[in-house]
Amino acid sequence: MPADGLTTRQRRNRPLVVVHTGEMKGKSTAAFGLALRGWNQGWDIGVFQFVKSAKWKVGEESAFRALGRLHEETGEGGPVEWHKMGEGWSWTRKKGTEEDHAAAALEGWREIARRLDEQRHGLYVLDEFTYPLHWGWVDVDEVVAKLREREGHQHVVITGRYAPQALIDAADLVMETGKVKHPMDAGQKGQKGIEW
Secondary structure, eight states: OOSSOOOHHHHHTOOOEEEEEESSSOHHHHHHHHHHHHHHTTOOEEEEEOSSOTTOOOHHHHHHHHHHHHHHHHOOSOOEEEEEOTTOOOSSOOOSOHHHHHHHHHHHHHHHHHHHHHTOOSEEEEETTHHHHHTTSSOHHHHHHHHHHOOSSOEEEEEOSSOOHHHHHHOSEEEEEOOSOOGGGGTOOOOTTTTO
């Protein structure tokens, strides 16, 4: 047992910063699996999706919106909010200038920071948030400071490649996905139900 003076109960209820990074798929999938467990516990779930196009029909979004409606109608699980930050900065299309995207990413982060101050959600999923950090659109040190100073019982999971070292150092749990084999290496295209 660590000599930190915390009780078992305090250790069990300490909010975590979780980072899912690495070159292989599965980072967001793992984060949404965690969010499903949180929803089942009655946590208020806030999803903030960066990078992926705002026009994409994402399967997880449909499922979580349905769970949010189920909560509203029956009280089962917890409330759910899903936000797409900006117009989407996917690797396939970029509407607007880089400055536009950087400003939208920063405003997205500012909204998340406001919500952390308000203790609005029990679990925040910042999907693909490592990219605005990696590109310098959002200051890593500011994010780390806000995560360290957050109050209450607010878990935060951040996904995406290229997680900055400062974020990794600040996190409680870090997983890195690594590729052994991928069907796209053999020319397979992304498909419904697997990639989205």
